[in-house]
Amino acid sequence: MATTDVEQRFAATMKSLARRADxxxxxxxxxxxxxxxxxxxxxxVAGDRRAEALEAGIRLGEKDYAVSIEYIGENTADAAACEDAVREMGEIVRDLAERGMSGRVSFDLSHIGLMVDAELAYKGLVALAEQAEQAGIELFISMEEAAKTEEILAVYRRAAARYSNIGITLQAQLHRTVQDLNRLRSDATGRVRLVKGAYQEPSGLSIPRSEELNERYLGLVEDAIEQGHRISIATHDEGIVDEVIRRGWARLPGVEFEMLYGIRPDLCSRLKQAAYPVRVYLTYGRExxxxxxxxxxxxxxxxxxxxxxxxxxxxxxxxxxxx
Structure with missing residues (x-):
């Protein structure tokens, strides 16, 4: 169904309200x-507490879904709070490993120090990567506003040169993403999570929701596969999902579908019943x-x-x- 002008303006308003710190x-x-x-x-959101996210993850695991868990937070400007966030994420790693869960830990770099100092974010990332590597858990860096993209990728590439268990998220809506993906060909070998992009960005930097964006998304999936990346196809767009299946990409090694908790569980179930790997992205916390x-x-x-x-x-x- 086509999006109406009112819906488009409403969506833009909600994205603007999302950035209102007050x-x-x-x-x-x-x-x-x-x-x-x-x-x-x-x-x-699974709940305010880690235990609630783990409980939801266990229930989903019993239904043969893999999970990714995020302790929600971003734009943390206090160094001590960033360090607290790293400790909380370390507890997620420990809990997943103790339960033998097929889990992944996701987070924003601005939650662990990027707004204070890129070096603080890097140190937190490396500490988590070391712990997660020993536990056999994968870490995943989420993508934020376009203004942060260059710094996020710089921290990621630096850490990924040392640890292979770190993945990165790319936004198909940004014009720069084709070049960013090409740069990762030699800089990093971690998994790539491809999303359309949820942030309200200037028109000169991004493509609006459209058929052009859908084609850009599919082109990036193809490029990532050709470059040898493992890839998470993170979209709820059933048209894109069906096209990925039609082109045979969904059966390739290292390809999975990933969808947000609470959104399109029917589509997740359909894909899982067809024996495609499906991961559910769980979040928890007060923010x-x-x-x-x-x-x-x-x-x-x-x-x-x-x-x-x-x-x-x-x-x-x-x-x-x-x-």
Missing amino acids: LKEYVERTPAVYALLQRAAAKY WYLYLCHRIAEYPPNIYQAIVDIASEAQADSAAAYE
């Missing part, structure tokens, strides 16, 4: 507002404001479900929707 702070510091909006966020805004922006009718969830007395249980 609104985020208000939500997190106002118990009544936090409790209401948390009911909507619960569809996409879900931006994440919730982006989930609504990506598919504006999600606002209806958010209102229903806010009004409901029952807590969302997205893990139950996966078969």
